Amino acid sequence: MEAIARAHTNIALIKYWGKRDSQLFLPMNSSLSITLDHFYTETKVQFSDQFEKDSLLLDGNQVTDNEIMKVTAFLNHVRNLAGTKTFAKVTSVNHVPTAAGFASSASGYAALAAAASKALQLDLTGTELSALARQGSGSASRSIFGGFVEWQKGEKTDGTDSFATQIIDEKAWDISVLSVVVEAGPKSVSSRDGMQRTVDTSPFYEGWLATLEEDLKRIKEAIKARDFTKLGEIAEANALKMHATMLGAKPPFFYWQSATLDVMQKVMELRQQGLEAYFTIDAGPNVKVLCEPMNEQMMKEKLAALPSVRDVIVCHPGPGIQYLSE
Numbered sequence: 001m002e003a004i005a006r007a008h009t010n011i012a013l014i015k016y017w018g019k020r021d022s023q024l025f026l027p028m029n030s031s032l033s034i035t036l037d038h039f040y041t042e043t044k045v046q047f048s049d050q051f052e053k054d055s056l057l058l059d060g061n062q063v064t065d066n067e068i069m070k071v072t073a074f075l076n077h078v079r080n081l082a083g084t085k086t087f088a089k090v091t092s093v094n095h096v097p098t099a100a101g102f103a104s105s106a107s108g109y110a111a112l113a114a115a116a117s118k119a120l121q122l123d124l125t126g127t128e129l130s131a132l133a134r135q136g137s138g139s140a141s142r143s144i145f146g147g148f149v150e151w152q153k154g155e156k157t158d159g160t161d162s163f164a165t166q167i168i169d170e171k172a173w174d175i176s177v178l179s180v181v182v183e184a185g186p187k188s189v190s191s192r193d194g195m196q197r198t199v200d201t202s203p204f205y206e207g208w209l210a211t212l213e214e215d216l217k218r219i220k221e222a223i224k225a226r227d228f229t230k231l232g233e234i235a236e237a238n239a240l241k242m243h244a245t246m247l248g249a250k251p252p253f254f255y256w257q258s259a260t261l262d263v264m265q266k267v268m269e270l271r272q273q274g275l276e277a278y279f280t281i282d283a284g285p286n287v288k289v290l291c292e293p294m295n296e297q298m299m300k301e302k303l304a305a306l307p308s309v310r311d312v313i314v315c316h317p318g319p320g321i322q323y324l325s326e
């Protein structure tokens with residue numbers, strides 16, 4: 001029994017940053033993202049009684065024990081749904097600029113959820129697949145769908161109401177998302193550890209949470225109205241608020257390098273000059289710059305000209321889960 005699936009990465013405009021239940025990957029708040037067309041993970045899963053344990057080949061390399069433990073824990077969810085104890089061989093390839101550490105847990109666990117459930121002939125709905133992928137990595141719940149996607153936090157303690165839904169598909173509104181790759185510095189705190197430390201110790205965390213319902217409501221209005229300015233302003237402010245929370249953590253931490261600030265300041269300067277763009281940043285030094293398609297080439301040239309920028313890849317809204325054959 002085997003299957004292959006492809007899932008694309010996503011960039012959050014309203015960030016997921018903190019869990020209310022770390023076993024079930026239940027978030028403190030709802031989040032909203034754009035699935036990207038250029039970056040994806042392709043994963044093949046084979047179940048066989050011949051296998052004595054789960055194995056994972058990632059980009060042609062065997063992985064660490066910790067990584068295989070996480071995959072086995074995740075596959076146990078799928079095995080429980082299928083009522084089997086069979087082990088699996090997982091082969092995964094990240095089609096992302098690896099040099100930039102773009103290896104995305106979102107596309108990785110979304111592709112794994114889809115391929116593993118398909119291989120075991122579980123005919124899951126998009127909602128069920130999103131809730132399953134969430135238990136591998138929270139942001140993976142969003143990569144099940146294409147276009148603009150909302151992961152509703154849910155209220156139930158068992159997480160059955162915490163899954164993503166598509167707001168508009170990838171063809172409904174074309175926005176340019178420039179992935180700006182800066183110098184890869186020392187390994188920073190993982191998003192999983194970073195959000196946990198922030199929730200546990202930052203006095204700014206409550207203030208962050210208090211603004212999110214309004215941010216989400218207003219950005220959905222902006223999407224409905226195709227109002228790029230409103231969408232960009234909310235997304236940029238939301239990212240900055242998220243990064244502010246970690247500065248108050250114990251011990252404090254941050255992801256930005258000087259190159260990150262170079263890009264942020266250039267985007268603000270260009271906006272002042274009339275070239276409208278907004279930035280968002282996740283748990284790393286790289287920056288995603290939002291602009292309208294008519295400005296993407298100019299933006300790409302301006303950003304690529306910064307000495308600390310290594311690469312600029314132009315993305316657009318991309319598709320949800322795809323099943324492939326050999």
Ligand SMILES: O=C(O)C[C@@](O)(CF)CCOP(=O)(O)OP(=O)(O)O
Nearest residue numbers: 012015016137138139191192282283
């Ligand atoms: O994507 C976002 O909403 C914002 C972030 O990227 C950070 F900026 C968080 C992603 O966290 P994830 O890797 O999904 O954590 P997990 O559930 O502990 O695996």
